[in-house]
Amino acid sequence: MAETLWWQHGVVYQIYPRSFQDSDGDGIGDLAGIRQRLDHLCWLGVDAAWISPVFPSPMADFGYDVSDYCGIAPLFGSIADMDRLIGEAHERGLKVILDFVPNHSSDQHPWFLESRSSRDNPRRDWYIWRDPAPDGGPPNNWLANFGGSGWEFDPSTGQYYFHSFLKEQPDLNWRNPAVREAMYDALRFWLDRGVDGFRVDVIWLLVKDDQFRDNPPNPAWQPHEAGIGQLLQLYSADRPETLEVVEEMRAVLDAYPERVLIGEIYLPIERFVAYYGRDMKGAHLPFNFQLIFAAWNATQIARIVAEYEAALPEGGWPNWVLGNHDQKRIATRVGQAGARLAAMLLLTLRGTPTLYYGDELGLENVPIPPERAQDPWERNEPGLGLGRDPARTPMPWDGTERAGFTTGEPWLPLNHDHAARNVAAAKREPGSLLNLYRRLIALRRAEEALNRGEYRAAHAEGDVLVFERRSAAGDRLLVALNFGKAPARIPLPQDVTQARLLLSTVPAREEAVLRAELDLEGEEGVILALGRA
Template sequence: MSRTWWQRGVIYQIYPRSFQDSNGDGIGDLAGIERRLDDVQALGVDAIWLSPIFPSPMADFGYDVADYRGIHPDFGTLEDFDRLLAATHARGLKLLLDFVPNHSSSAHPWFVESRASRDNPRRDWYLWRDAAADGGPPNNWISDFGGSAWEWDATTGQYYYHAFLKEQPDLNWRNPEVRAEMIDTLRFWLARGVDGFRIDVLWHIIKSADFPDNPANPDYRPGMAEMFKVLQHHSTDQPDVHAIAAEMRALADGFGTTPGRERVLIGEIYLPVERLMQYYGREAPGVHLPFNFQLIDAQWNARVLADLIATYEAALPAGAWPNWVLGNHDRPRVAARLGEAQARVAAMLLLTLRGTPTLYYGDELGIADVPIPPDQVQDPRELREPGLGLGRDPVRTPMPWDDTGNAGFSTGTPWLPLNPDWRTRNVAGMRQDPVSILSLHRALLTVRHAHDALSIGAIARIADDGPVLRYERSHQRERLQMLLNLGDAPYAAEAAPGRVLLSTLADAPRTIGATVTLRPNEGLIVEIAP
């Protein structure tokens, strides 16, 4: 069966501030990313996704956009972007942008106009409401960053809504002018040649039209983030969002009619599986890939994972393509959650499940969360709700490239601290080590590209055997079996006899029989004998 590049491929998320600095200011930039494209290509991924690079006051490090059609000077210029895009395509790679449609920056000219007066033509581009009878916020909605989601504006005597920081006012997607402008922004970048978008907080962009209170969360406990005090029944995941997703999809598909030049839309959606599936589309197709974040929060247990994978596969609508994620710019790194030994097994899981995997920069090096001294904290979420473990700085630290000054990231002072072990945990050093976690990732990606069973094949026989997770991938006559020991002790597992293609550890057996003793923290890819 023919598949698109994004169904066969692996996406690599780059946090631009932290990938490579080219001018010594301590902040990564587009020219730096271009400089490192050969390293990205050598890793074996198929596409890069860039976290936001648009002009922004950086209240939330680019997720507060002040101009949707420009480039922040920290990252370069539109000409730098065009060069990066051309260089990416010249290497056979794709490039995706981060689109932030739910909210703009409060410094965006649209919002400056909107808050100028109640009768400004752009007043209805944002969500303005009168105070409640007691003079307080219009309802009980809570910002995801803590505190009321409503901010009082003394100039016009109303509150405006912000799902995140007050510097990130939510756009009114029920206004047809807003909708048309944002769709045209997608068209602008698609026409420029980008290969798709990751759509930020897609499930947030439509709110209940009458703004009722959200119900209290009966499971809320002290020590949880304040946002969990209420259930976001009315402020997220509204039925009207699907028509917007369908319009975005139609636009992207219209630009991607040539094989190999298909465009992809990936929706950031943190919802239970049954609700997540709705974003593949209802009456019309939705986004191509509603992000599946289950592995990030899952209990690392063979039975739990087997059930999770089987349930997700069974829930997919007809024709829908799955996807998997182990980490991103908002969540603790996989090596921090599981330790490096199991991070190797997790990499094999991510890159052998059916569907499109997304790999977060630095995870291929086994970087754990980096300690951030209190006086160097940058993340507004940590600054607003300190001590709850919500800070995202530890997963956004600079990429360590070698053992020279500042790990080869910058000739200046990096904007965040490097991982403490950067002198040994870096690309140059680990690339020379055949048993490093980086070499494992490269080997996994090589095997994935060499076997259609792994990139586009079916999945079957998902099961657990003690601490071992087992499943098969098949395409035409090829059958591959994955055996993943999620424990730290040897285990004799049932298996299908065959030839070992790859182990997460060195000195793997060349063949196995009907049983195999997996070493602690070992994963195997086995080509099943005919």
């Protein structure tokens, strides 16, 4: 695969460390636990592990409130544990991507403790401080993503500081060159230890309007939606200067061979593709979340893929995501049969796929009793269904009482069907979703047409999404995905004399050579080799 880099032809697997594997019986996953389960990633066939934050933190937002960018939270282990994890991953041919959280720190970070100590402290301008409005209230109308005003008053210095999320997560001032250099030094600290790249949290929020203008109202907002949606984030997000910061981050990584910069960006297609940067010097992979929010039908998926492919700048490498730690699980959104179809879609579209832990088992959102809710968003805006705990529950490894995840009490409840839905059981079942993922990943690795080949525009034939992938040598693969629940029949391309079935999402389907038409069961997907003897 010399024509592409590992992050282009490979598959990324996201690990939420609290929920992957506990090694010490405290009910919370850790780095030693991840290391113990590296062989699962190898067996599955993925190429890289993206690990959600493991830095020291008071855990107000479960690691997304960092108090030391160059350390490891004792809850997860130590620097030595991380070094050992990176080393053992590399021995297995796996890359390690860390989650980097530069928009905000913890309010317990030494930088912020200095910043809030006095108005003339040298680090005062490392964060965003403003005088009260004439009435004594917040400086402007900016809101926090987790509810309420984005401004918190500090009585000791008589000013407000801005926080895009919790008040315990003050935003850093990325207009300050000293902040930038300190954060780039943190990147270098981990790159020097062998980390293969970073997923950068909320990268589109880094720079705020220098005039601190009020955000305009959002006329489309509805009361049942998250409070942040009341305003259009015109001045508190996606400012033009952000692209300069992203390019500077990229330059840091470019000093090291074959590192990858991934940006979390919840923006419309035409905006997030701008984060590839001028001359492709921005993020290698601005995360594409379109499938997470797509209406689950052939017409809409075809439209989304076409719009994305058309919007990509020249040289921009695509990527696709079905789920993550902030969104409902794919099996909850589309059902178990739909999850099989989604797996085939994810692993056959052009570009880098990212798989969320547990989705290979068809895990669904786990109901969380109110007394066990952990997510601060759920506590701040109760009743809106915004809690992310249901998609963060422990990985079930076997059918034992605590699913092989821990010997203690899991920090969140296990899936109710963990005795049957677990890795060990799924491995034994040839037709399981887990084995389908493994076969899809193996096929993607083996077929140049899939891992780096050309993409021929998708179209919908009724409920069926159809597209082709072609290799430089001329190999042609056809992917047909029936989003409907009823059987469907579609014609094969007119220039094809025969087609051979490579893989179906339906376990019982036998290999066959097709001549003119393809019959699909409801919610079945297939991959066909076209024109082969």
